[in-house]
Amino acid sequence: MGDILALAGSNLVSPMVLSFALGFAAALARSDLSFPEAAAKALSLYLLFAIGFKGGASVADHGLDATLVLAIAAGAALSAVIPLIAFALLQAISGLDRVNAAAVAAHYGSISIVTFVAATSALTTAGEGFEGYLVAVAAVMETPAILVALWLARAGRAGAAEPAGGTEPGLWREIALNGSIVLLTGAFLIGLATGPSGLAEISSFIIDPFKGVLCLFLLDMGLVAGRGMRTGARHLAAPVIGFGLCMPLIGAALGLAAGTAIGLSTGGIALMATLAASASYIAVPAAMRVALPEANPSIYLTLSLGVTFPFNLTVGIPLYSAAAALVSGG
Amino acid sequence: MGDILALAGSNLVSPMVLSFALGFAAALARSDLSFPEAAAKALSLYLLFAIGFKGGASVADHGLDATLVLAIAAGAALSAVIPLIAFALLQAISGLDRVNAAAVAAHYGSISIVTFVAATSALTTAGEGFEGYLVAVAAVMETPAILVALWLARAGRAGAAEPAGGTEPGLWREIALNGSIVLLTGAFLIGLATGPSGLAEISSFIIDPFKGVLCLFLLDMGLVAGRGMRTGARHLAAPVIGFGLCMPLIGAALGLAAGTAIGLSTGGIALMATLAASASYIAVPAAMRVALPEANPSIYLTLSLGVTFPFNLTVGIPLYSAAAALVSGG
Amino acid sequence: MGDILALAGSNLVSPMVLSFALGFAAALARSDLSFPEAAAKALSLYLLFAIGFKGGASVADHGLDATLVLAIAAGAALSAVIPLIAFALLQAISGLDRVNAAAVAAHYGSISIVTFVAATSALTTAGEGFEGYLVAVAAVMETPAILVALWLARAGRAGAAEPAGGTEPGLWREIALNGSIVLLTGAFLIGLATGPSGLAEISSFIIDPFKGVLCLFLLDMGLVAGRGMRTGARHLAAPVIGFGLCMPLIGAALGLAAGTAIGLSTGGIALMATLAASASYIAVPAAMRVALPEANPSIYLTLSLGVTFPFNLTVGIPLYSAAAALVSGG
Amino acid sequence: MELHPKKRLEVIVEAPALARILRFLDERGVKGYTILPAIAGSGASGRIWSREGQVGDAGRMVAIVAIMDEARLEQLFDDLYGIVSRQIGIVSISDCMVVRKDAF
Amino acid sequence: MELHPKKRLEVIVEAPALARILRFLDERGVKGYTILPAIAGSGASGRIWSREGQVGDAGRMVAIVAIMDEARLEQLFDDLYGIVSRQIGIVSISDCMVVRKDAF
Amino acid sequence: MELHPKKRLEVIVEAPALARILRFLDERGVKGYTILPAIAGSGASGRIWSREGQVGDAGRMVAIVAIMDEARLEQLFDDLYGIVSRQIGIVSISDCMVVRKDAF
Ligand SMILES: Nc1ncnc2c1ncn2[C@@H]1O[C@H](COP(=O)(O)O)[C@@H](O)[C@H]1O
Ligand SMILES: Nc1ncnc2c1ncn2[C@@H]1O[C@H](COP(=O)(O)O)[C@@H](O)[C@H]1O
Ligand SMILES: Nc1ncnc2c1ncn2[C@@H]1O[C@H](COP(=O)(O)O)[C@@H](O)[C@H]1O
Ligand code: NA
Numbered sequence A, B, C: 001m002g003d004i005l006a007l008a009g010s011n012l013v014s015p016m017v018l019s020f021a022l023g024f025a026a027a028l029a030r031s032d033l034s035f036p037e038a039a040a041k042a043l044s045l046y047l048l049f050a051i052g053f054k055g056g057a058s059v060a061d062h063g064l065d066a067t068l069v070l071a072i073a074a075g076a077a078l079s080a081v082i083p084l085i086a087f088a089l090l091q092a093i094s095g096l097d098r099v100n101a102a103a104v105a106a107h108y109g110s111i112s113i114v115t116f117v118a119a120t121s122a123l124t125t126a127g128e129g130f131e132g133y134l135v136a137v138a139a140v141m142e143t144p145a146i147l148v149a150l151w152l153a154r155a156g157r158a159g160a161a162e163p164a165g166g167t168e169p170g171l172w173r174e175i176a177l178n179g180s181i182v183l184l185t186g187a188f189l190i191g192l193a194t195g196p197s198g199l200a201e202i203s204s205f206i207i208d209p210f211k212g213v214l215c216l217f218l219l220d221m222g223l224v225a226g227r228g229m230r231t232g233a234r235h236l237a238a239p240v241i242g243f244g245l246c247m248p249l250i251g252a253a254l255g256l257a258a259g260t261a262i263g264l265s266t267g268g269i270a271l272m273a274t275l276a277a278s279a280s281y282i283a284v285p286a287a288m289r290v291a292l293p294e295a296n297p298s299i300y301l302t303l304s305l306g307v308t309f310p311f312n313l314t315v316g317i318p319l320y321s322a323a324a325a326l327v328s329g330g
Numbered sequence D, E, F: 001m002e003l004h005p006k007k008r009l010e011v012i013v014e015a016p017a018l019a020r021i022l023r024f025l026d027e028r029g030v031k032g033y034t035i036l037p038a039i040a041g042s043g044a045s046g047r048i049w050s051r052e053g054q055v056g057d058a059g060r061m062v063a064i065v066a067i068m069d070e071a072r073l074e075q076l077f078d079d080l081y082g083i084v085s086r087q088i089g090i091v092s093i094s095d096c097m098v099v100r101k102d103a104f
């Protein structure tokens, strides 16, 4: 329990969280501090490559077991179920219409890889291990939520003809082959193929500077999230904000249960909870702009990036880790 | 004294100075070697974050003393006084009109963080320590010079109505919250809050590759400075160039005196002298384009970046270090 | 021989080659994975700076000998002779007209620095040393091929008046001072001047993360090459593709012979063969667009980047290394 | 040199819709277009977006410029507007002159 | 589809002046504009600038494109020109057609 | 404010040809122009290029915008077209209005 509080405390004053806070504060204060788009994207490519590679190398090292298959199935199931819960909750408490509720729900079923990365980083600092294949689970969880949410949005238009472009032929391929998934999965496979010796070759690139790069990236995320809150907050009614704070807890509870049921390690359970709790802010928004252009991005992006991401980063991750330690008796 | 010459010599053949020289030469030879704007900006964000963080962590380690307050006061005073001297000198020796003289003066009162970074790097190589809070002093010195210079420029228009947009409401907030200051100060505070353990977490990002990144950045600065000299040199009359070589020495002398008076370490005195000697090339030019658009950027940018920056980098830094060693008997 | 096969095998499952394969596959599958142009250019600047600097520092460490001059002369000769062979071969087997054949020939006489870098990296992994000055040889080999190819293209227009802009005055300076050559040569000279102590100062920037950066860069090259193949493959008739696979072998044989004749080390011979086998995809295409705009970039770029580069990276480098070991009895 | 009148179509639209619009232009036989990046903007909806620091495509805008014959433009304009009007963006048309006479 | 004539205002101006100009456009009720990056240029003053490798804003230029009603443009043009003429840059106006009829 | 009619020349051309074209404009006394980046395009030849991830200049395009007097444009247009037509790209001309009266 002392460990748990220590983890929570050390998380809040970690360079990672403080970097995010700096960016958030700078944006709210309207500082012109900003990252070039190309630099932000390069940092995210680095993080995806590094986290994928490390996951694959770790699997190559420790071997695969049946849990991997269970974990992937559990991830896919969570990604499909969470939007249903989120949608029902939004219909009940928020005034959002069907399309906007479905779009928001898609974000919470999918995942935020940066939240995942921050959680792995906090676990590593705390000396807690985890299953390397959770990276693959993360990749699997990106998509199902989108399908479920589109079905929810269209169920309402029962009998109505599909709008022009509604059954966009290229859309599914675009979603399945989106850059993040391909890079994450590909790097995982490379790590798997080259194993610990491959990791040793490039570890001074993908391990040593990893946390520092993450700090810079979180600084930028803070800037973007803060700017989003400044311009988008007025689109978020109180119940919607409440949703953005509660839904991660519901997702985390499901993730905890699933992780425990399939027998993950303490760190693995914490990560499963984090994935379930996190909300997408890259892949799903882009998919929504194509598949549900009527939905308002000021709502879903601001909620995911301005409310849920900071919540998970500061309060959520230590909480989910603590809960994982409790349930696994660790 | 042998040490001093050795420092000067090693400074001139350091990878840092030679990288700058390479960029400068390539630009003069009209090579198409160039850095993408986004890459240059990303490098500068890295340097600001790293230098700020290290400063804060060093203060967390060694504790604060009263000298910090004195150093900040001295920095602010130098930043306010140097433009007055610079302006008087320019009025006396150059043919520049009041507005251009004031704009140039603002640059010399303010500071160049890259010159500061290069000096810390040279000191570290020489095994010379310094006060971590000088990073905060650097941040404080950015702005006062701008206020004084604007006052100088407008004093001349006595009785004249303010030009449209002259009392730009947003300008002061923009200057105070400009990205460099916010990042430098914020990273300093993060380093202060997380201390040596935070530094340990990310040191393989912000310490190990630091000098190498600085080399690449100086290479780009050489390209930009060289290009500036090629296209802008004809805007610089001989007395103006003379000013660009003498003014750093005057500033350095004031910085040496101030640093000695308030009891800084040898390395600290050298850095105070370097700050006072250096001329801004990011924050002040941008502020001048808004506040004094009549002033000619070909004069102030070329002088600061093409004359004073190279002078400080090659001759100035070892000279100020040597002088600091002399005055502090070190 | 066991060593040779091991090298070949380890080359194919190295993170470097697999990263390239990932990018290539992602592009063929039309994933939207992509690197910002600025990030790709920044990575290439890093690689050029690092490889140049390390070469120079290595020469400073081991001293120069007469072989350097011989190697530079051999490089220049190879760069001038290979286009003649390539041109004759293309005229014989491909249906390409004179101008397109000359443009393609220029690419094969010149070199690909990334292929060179990948070869040095594979040698280092295999514990095989090589002469640091081969970096300078690489720089020298960039240009002669262009001159020879332009002469070939114009020889056909005997008696015809030069087209407008044909004798572009700035062109030769542009080619000689192109960014890659200047950076590579300049970094080499800086490494030479600062030697092992300079290298020690920045080695955690230019040595430790080098392979990892190379992986990311090769991932991007895979994306670009795959995209090129997808859109450009229909411009490549079978004999032209055959040329793209045979010509590297011819070049490598010449490079092997030259390297052996002038007495390079085993690693040095392998690199000389790699340089001769590699085809330019940055400097020469840009020069061709200015000097021979009638030539079709879909042919030369696709062939160099989509056929020859992958061939060299996967099959070529281990083959040339093995051959070098054989001829030098190593 | 003889100049021929053409129409210059300019579509400023959010990046996620780009693939769909290009597919549409390709299907309708528009052979020439160029895509320019935008860095920030403000729309009728009052929202100000900025490209700085963003990683994803959702908040980005691009400008598509396509010079073509008036006749071709007239054929495709209504359908194009139908696509763009569902997205965040604006379509405008202006006159210009080019040298090439061939229909495009 | 019915098209309506509008004016296309294009301001190419140094980046440090951007905030001021956008504030002006916002104050005057201009709801729509897009900002495009520029990479290099040459001015009446003969100076050639380039964005490459630069870190600061001082030497950068941007292009602001705003499509609006002629009436609104006439109201704000003189004041806008008053601001831009003090900075490094150029203002131009051309005709274009858009679908949306609503005043903007 | 009084407005003066000018011509707006827009050249979309591959990056390696840029230096040559700027040299030409400078020689012909064109003092003002701005260069904008392009990120992707498709040409009469059907080739689609994209700037993403590319390191070299060969596959890149840029847009050059130059506002000038009709008279000056007429003098230089044929020679300019002679250069651009050998490269990958397109030249177009449209009308615009500016404030500055001085010839440019
Ligand atoms: N009148 C306009 N002039 C120029 N760009 C505009 C205009 N209206 C909208 N835009 C661009 O289109 C984006 C979306 O506009 P909207 O769909 O009106 O919210 C804005 O962010 C601008 O980049
Ligand atoms: N006639 C013009 N056509 C296009 N851009 C121009 C023109 N004149 C000026 N510019 C742009 O405005 C910047 C400043 O011009 P100036 O204020 O005339 O020095 C130049 O660097 C160009 O980017
Ligand atoms: N009609 C057009 N409208 C806009 N851009 C064009 C047009 N035609 C060509 N381009 C641009 O010019 C490039 C080369 O065109 P081309 O020389 O026709 O292959 C294309 O990739 C586009 O960027
Ligand atoms: Na989730």
Ligand code: NA
Pocket (backbone or CB within 6 Å): B082, B107, B108, B109, B110, B111, B112, B251, B275, B276, B277, B278, B279, B280
């Ligand atoms: Na100063």
Ligand code: NA
Pocket (backbone or CB within 6 Å): C082, C107, C108, C109, C110, C111, C112, C251, C275, C276, C277, C278, C279, C280
């Ligand atoms: Na070659």
